[in-house]
Amino acid sequence: MIPLLVQIAWVIVIVRCGYAAFKLLNRGRRKPWLDILFYISVVIIALAFLL
Secondary structure (H helix, E strand, C coil): CCCHHHHHHHHHHHHHHHHHHHHHHCCCCCCCHHHHHHHHHHHHHHHHHHC
16 A cells, blocks of 8 residues: 555646646647647556556
8 A cells, every 4th residue: 555645746746747738738829749748648657556
């Protein structure tokens, strides 16, 4: 079982990267797709550790 502090840290990582990806998706014409994909992949990996 993962300690509570580590779980809280993973949740913070998920929230931060999800927010950053969402913010980049709402930009104007040119979207930095590599950055968006990076943040989404970090969210997926962090969720895999939590679940």
